[in-house]
Amino acid sequence: MIPGPLSPVPADDDPTVEIRLVASPIHYDLLLPLTPRTRSRFLHLEQAGLPLGDPRAEWLAIGWGSRAFYTHEGPYRDVPAATLWRAVTGDDAVLRADVIGPLPVEFDSPVLTITPAQYSALLNAILKQLKLNADHDALPLPAPGFTDSDLFFAAKGRFHIFRTCNTWVSRTLRHAGIPFGAWTPTPYAVTLSHHWFHPG
Template sequence: MKTFLRRLLAAVLFVVVAMAVGTFIPRPLFAPIRAAEPAAQRRILVLSNPIHTDIAIPLAEDTRAAFAFLGRSGIPVADPRAEWLVLGWGGRAFYLETPTWADLKPLPVLRALTIDSSVMHVDVAGGIDESHPAVMPLDLEAAEFQRLLAFIQTSFTRQAGEVAVVPEAGYGDNDRFFEANGYFNAVVGCNTWAAAALRAAGLRTGLWNPLPQTLTLSLKLFN
């Protein structure tokens, strides 16, 4: 029993140290040079809950056109009432089968802790309160914004040029799940996808951000 407890304590300590290192060491190590062009900046939102991070893209003429392929799959990107396109990546079993904590089941948790295929979840939103503690606004230069869009678009699996909708999967009337590239596990999960998307745009995150709290803290520290 003592040996088990020592190993358990060592494992917990290792995870804590790894998350601390992953939060306070920036990635990339050196800050990229960003031009000061306020007029050309585009605002995005990082939306967090206790375990997951989404990225919200403003819906305007150019972004509605860039994501028109989602409209063909049932996402109302052209609806003038839709102001934000909200996107997240995650493990298939946990994402599809756990819309609320009350729906938590052992098998999806097991798949999340081991390895699972991935899906993209896409929804639209009207106005979002940017002062809410779960919302982090970030301003990107025009080129950074385009790189973010490209990263998100390449996260979708495509079949014959079209994204693949997961049949009969969604939390409401306007959202859909789509097949995605990559595999999910507890080490490389939804929050590390969001971090990678933001780094692709030119922002700095922590070295490893498995939790929303570590991701948002690193964004505050390094940008």
């Protein structure tokens, strides 16, 4: 509920863009509309194998997390203690990207209505998190995904108990000039911060 610092973003009177936040029991992802601009900015992820060009794809899901924990195969209850300890104390970060088709009519998730300038800044903030090779290509990881279409990519930064996947969401939004809480370590903190800074 305490506002975090915002990056400056120029004012913009163009039509707004709607993005969403989508939650699992322990984790929030950003959900971005697969507009032509989104597809073009993430073209190198498509070249790495992410099916952005699938005509059924309407949304791009992006999340950040601990490499060892996030890429663990199997349910959360089967995560080894050593993997959990590594995530708590410090681990390399990864980005997970997936494409999603039309959302069900009854789908309920937090919505953010932002300006085109904020959306451009948000795409920049996400792309800056990717580690790139000498040819400026994203680095897909040989890890099993959660779906038939998702991929993990090497990312910058370190994950630990005070710098979680959920704090990444708030940091990334604030880098785009979108008001959000200073520290959101849990899914409930993200939910509360959204309700506080973006009521209605």
